[in-house]
Amino acid sequence: MSRFKARERLLAIVILVLTLQPSWSPVGAANILAVQTVPGLSHWNVMRSVLRPLIEHGHNVTAFTPFVDGDRDNYVEVDMSDVMRVHINENVTYVRGKVSTTATFMAILINITRSYCDVIHEHPRMTEILTAALPSEFDLLITQPVASKCVAYVATVLRIPLVYVVVPAVFTDLERSISGQFPNPATFGHTLFPRAIPKTFLDRLSNTVLTVYCSFLLRYNEWWQKVSDPRPYDDVDLIKPSITFTNAHYITDFSRPLTPDVISIGGIHLTPPKELPKDILEFIEDSPHGVIYFTFGSIMMISSLPVNVQKAFMDVFRKIPQRVLWKSNKEIEDLPPNVMVNKSFPQRDILLHPNVKLFICHGSISGVYEAVDAGVPVLGFPIVYDQPINMKNLVDAGMAISVNMFSITNDTLLTAITELVNNESYRNNAKVASKRFKDRPVSPAESVVYWTEYVLRHNGAPHLKSPAINLIWYQYFLLDVIGTLLVVAFVVWITIQYICQLIFLSFCRGKEKRE
Template sequence: MMKIFITVLLFLTTAFLAESAKILGVFPVPGRSHYILGSTLLKALAEKGHDVTMISCFGEKDPPKNGTYRDVVISGLLEAMQDHVNKDQVNMFDREASNPFTTSVFIGFMMPQVMEMILKHENVQKLINSDEKFDVVIVEQFLNDAQKALSTHFGAPLITFNPVGPNYWINPLVGNPSPLSYVANVMLDYTAPMTFSQRLMNTLLSVFNELFYNLYMFPAQNKMLKKYLPNGLDLYDVLYNTSIVLMNSHSSINQAVPYVPNMIEIGGFHVKPPKKLPNDLQEFLDNSKNGVIYFSMGSNLKSVELPIDKRNAILSTFSKLKENVLWKWEDDSLPGQPPNVKLSKWLPQQDILAHPNVKLFITHGGYLSTTETIYHGVPILAIPIFGDQKMNALTAANSGYGLVVPYSQLTEEKLTSTIHEILKNNKYRENAKLRSKLFHDRLVSPMDTAIYWVEYVIRHKGAPYLRVAGLDLPWYQYHLLDVIAFIVLIGSCFLFTFYYLTKIICKKLFFKNSRKLKKQ
């Protein structure tokens, strides 16, 4: 009886500790889509009664009503980034033709500078130099490995949040196998099966990234860490010490690939049940008898920055459609706007995709947009520009729930024919609905999965037993190069000995036969 009482008491105590934990979330990337993911997770944890602190470039306008939610805002960074864009007259659509090698280098040099601005920010430094302690630290994985040391600094286990599927940013850090024969680099628009030339390019880019990260990125992050965090921390003490990785992925969205035990899929956790639409949008969608095409290029790309020739091709296409078009357009007016097109600077995307009259989603192929369209079972026409957008778009096409119009091939004829193909061929909608069923067919919801594993790490003060042994092996042992070298050496010795003995025997036989011939 006493044993049962103690067991129950321990369970209740553990549960209480998990419910009142102090959690630090580090989602510093100055991009709205990244913040949406981080804030959704951290607000849900606060709603569960946790004491949450969130480091980001955005302040939360709608904090949760339960628990405690505190913002540490990196003020000024968004403005600084925008000034940089305006100064250099950067148009994101120009990145469509960028080389994956130069893109990797560009991001690799830019992000450490951005992350240093974050670490030295007065609000972040104030938190670092406080006496606070946390029960767990959740850090978004986005070329910001130095910030993982905040977990060690605050005496807490580390949870890494990966905003997309498995890639070269996270796989090596948890020992996750990533066969180059069928797992493409996120910067390439390849999917399995790959051709020989694609596998060659995939291998070259992956080797290049591995060298670039180990020779430049990690040393630069380590230098930054030592500069802005006290106590003599070292990057390599935390780099491979993640308790779990929350993967914003799912087999209904991503290609099926290997996962080590501490990689937990929570793809789609940010998607919420649809809410009531504003009256003007509700009326527009309800009264569109021929259906609606929803057009948005996401939060980073702006339709207003489209070159005039591309914009005119889109306008000419839309003007000839019988369907109405809802377009996320970031200006007050659109020259040549057709009567069947409704504009808005901001649109509640998830709620719009849930409306039964939406027949097609024209998108840049961003990961969040792809996830949301699968959730609601709406086919897509993707016009990808950069990053993982091309891979997401190609995956949609290969899975049969969408088609791709490369930005370089965006003309009125190409866009019109592709729209008509998707709208008239019912297979795209059927495949989108099938993907939606696969997405929803889970034992536990993705958000509940995420919360469970965060609390699991808190309860057990980490999860070292989920860490694979491959992380402790030198690279040559991990790839069995020493074993291969040994086998080659032994095999070579055997072949050499066999060759040498055969040569001696042949010489003796030849000499013996020669003597017999001379005697005759």
């Protein structure tokens, strides 16, 4: 009897332990190294959102980042803010000038990526990690690629699986090196192409030229960097990512074929709504005509816009009946009475309020997802990189209008705002997009946990990779096969011609003899 009771007590203890430890991982608590290679707050918000569910699931994360949140259970930070310049409140005109041409932009992408790789690799803590005896203390590396493959160096040295987190929804320049596939320029717009889907012959032609040109520029710039300023990672056969989490979703991006190792987690940064501060809530709810929220995110500084552009916004805001929440890095003189300005607003919570009628932004993917999730129409002023194509996707969804920032007038701005606020079709289409965006089998956070642990369970999951990743470019496009077939066809044609000539000559000689 006492033995039976002892078993009961033991079983109760086991059940209690299992109940109190729901965060235990099926693969055990892994040690994950995370490296933030892009010092932009929007990029870090996505990376942080990827790491959060892994931490909550019991994994230990060591993160190299310039955005310090503070150590906590299962999470340790290596502060990089003193050696990585954080991109916040940049001058709009300066940024636009720096990326005025495609060639300049591609060169900058390579230079920035390699320079931050150098900074990270030379950090004392990273040097300690890289020079420690194998096997490494870490089981997995999570990092963000931009252009150069140097971000894979740490995983290559430590001989651990690599996971990529790609923040732009459209990542055409990375597809070949990540999944082995080359984007089809007949069906998918390049990241820098102004249209999401090429619809005409001229669209397909220009998109093809742009795609090939950008691919060439990236390869050329990286080759030139290797020749002119070689680094240790240039002489190493860098490993490929086991999986890639891409901040994409087919509602705000176009539907495209992806290999199994590419997992879409668009909107992972979206958090549960919180209660709005009292002053903001009253400002919103006391507006009988609704509210407009206006921001250019954390990177672009609105006060750096040309004076005529700022004046156009001020003049138009005075004329409209809606109230405006304007996020600005500095105070604005002669502010219209219907405008509230602040350096920081709870953007996510504001957009979810039913009295918000319009979102004015620059088209960054994080803000786009927040607008789509909330079902709010968008007036976009895209400036650089993926912003134009992000806005074009919303325009195609019927929930947005996209305008050239540097050519706006009072009339064009007022017309766009009036159309978006008063035409119910934009809000209805936004609500449809919101329903589709939220309709998923699992949340992005659950996808991150499952697929990260899948890689850990299956030793890097090499079976997910496409065989195309190992093909040289001319093999991938079958140029060697096509060339061989052309040579064979040429030889056959020459042979047939030669035989025909012999037959013809023989016939002519025979005819002469008969005559």
